[in-house]
Amino acid sequence: MSKQSLPLCGKKLTYIFLAFIILISAAVRFHKLGSFPSGFTWDEAAVGYNAYTIVNWGRDEWGKTLPLVFKSFKDDKNPVHIYLTVPFIKIFGLNEAATRASSALFGVFGTVVIFFLASILFKSKGVGLIASLFWCISPFDIQFSRFNHELNFALFFFLAGTYFFYKALKDNNRLFWLAFLFWGIDLLTYQSAKVVTPFLVILLTALNLKTLLKSKKYFVFGAVIYLFFVGLNFIRPELLGEARLKQNSLGTPAVVWSRYWEYFGPKFLFASGDENPRHSIQTVGTFYWLDLPFLLIGFFGIVQRLFVRKDKQMLFLIAWMFLAPLPAAATNLTPHAPRAMFMLGSLTLVSAYGAYLLVKAFSNKYYQVLVSTLLVIASGLFLSKYLKDYFGKYDERYAIEWIYGMKDIVTTSEKREFNKVYMTDSMMQPYIFYLFYLKTPLPDFLATVKYNQTKSAPSNLVSSFGKYRFVWEQYHSVPDNGVLYAIRPSVYDGLFYKNSFNVVKLIKYPDRSDAFYLITAN
DSSP, X not given: OOTTSOTTOOHHHHHHXXXXXHHHHHHHHHTTTTXXXXXXOHHHHHHHHHHHHXXXXXXXXXXXXXXXXXXXXXXXXXXXXXXXXXXXXXXHOSSXXXXXXXXXXXXXXXXXXXXXXXXXXXXXXXXXXXXXXXXXXXXXXXXXXXXXXXHHXXXXXXXXXXXXXXXXXXXXXXXXXXXXXXXXXXXXXXXHHHHHHHHHHHHHHHHTHHHHHHTHHHHXXXXXXXXXXXXXXXXXXXXXXXXXXXXXXXXXXXXXXXXXXXXXXXXXXXXXXXXXXXXXXXXXXXXXXXXXXXXXXXXXXHHHHHHTSOOTHHHHHHHHHHHTTHHHHTBSSSSOTGGGTHHHHHHHHXXXXXXXXXXXXXXXXXXXXXXXXXXXXXXXXXXXXXXXXXXXXXHHHHGGGGTTTHHHHHHHHTSTTOSEEEEOTTSSSTHHHHHHHHTOOHHHHXXXXXXXXXXXXXXXXXXXXXXXXXXXXOTTXXXXXXXXXXXOHHHHXXXXXXXXXXXXXEEEOTTSOEEEEEEEEO
């Protein structure tokens, strides 16, 4: 038996188990991806449509050629997740599943890379296999794999960079440049990466400087690559997230300190997670209660490795764990799971190490196999409960949070009998859904678009394009012939001339409550 493997699990069997875990990971993340979540957010639509315009015209929705920063809703989106969505839009067309597929795939990639990182960091493929299993079933990662968010991309590039760094240290090879390349790309994925990863890269470099200097040429080359990406963030300051900072106020040191510890509390970690239903199904935290004993055992095991076995790499893991929540704690809307995303990587490694120590605590190999089997069964039960909630009560209860109904609205709006369409401006950025679902050619959009000059511009950037208007919300309006109005139920109930309108379609949420009224003149 390999010393690096799980009990009674040789190298060949280890990789068979890994392949099985990867298959489960893919199934969980890709199953009904275009239908669940049943809605589609404005940010997802923006990613999909901008990837679509890049595919067909080499420009974003503003007409900029291959931009480094996507202006989008004037919120300066990072480029990596959009460009990595381009191949899926090219192959599968502009739709919800294709837009989400890149994020789902990188969630699966995380299942793979965490195995190799844990294996090399703890010098044990057993820890790597458990880490891969925990990532596979992670409610944190599954949630963000099933819609297009920067989180999985940012985590993958950091984890991959860290793995190749340790691989280069171990084998004294030339892979340092690849580690710094992945870390550099990570700086263009998400704002939290710009805060956390530079500190961790500096710490890793300092901890291993003596070894790095033995491969000075490759280390310097890698450092130059990383500094190039750092420089891009200062050459293009939009990448630093100034637009986002304006939307999110920073807290005082006392407030930040108070918020910080929320991320290590039971509510966020195990009970309900992020209060935003798009970031959590609300019935489970960012981790399962199953992880609690493993996190405690793993943390004390890591401290023991650091101070007793003098394993200085554990200092990196501890720093990673405690630095991860800082970007989230420093801003409002706390707790905010995406901004604390780096906790997923560090705590998965800690939990996996704790589970491994528990298995190894039994000297009898048959007891080890029994505990390992129970661990797998428990993981399956927790995953099963999560998926039952996700595809059941969660979808019914929180469809409104996913902007449910926009596809139905757009499909009805494009009918020829309507020469003009008024869409409620109570929706965030309603224009982007029309661009997405109509697959509007970029030249047609740019030729007719009129931007909103009112105070509502931050949430409703476009006032009109083509036959579509995003400004009507007048209770006392008399309907015009040939015009379709898409409004909320509250607006419909308050119409002064309600009897002059005919309901073309009533869109309902999955729980059968009213979502939108599509009305026209009698």
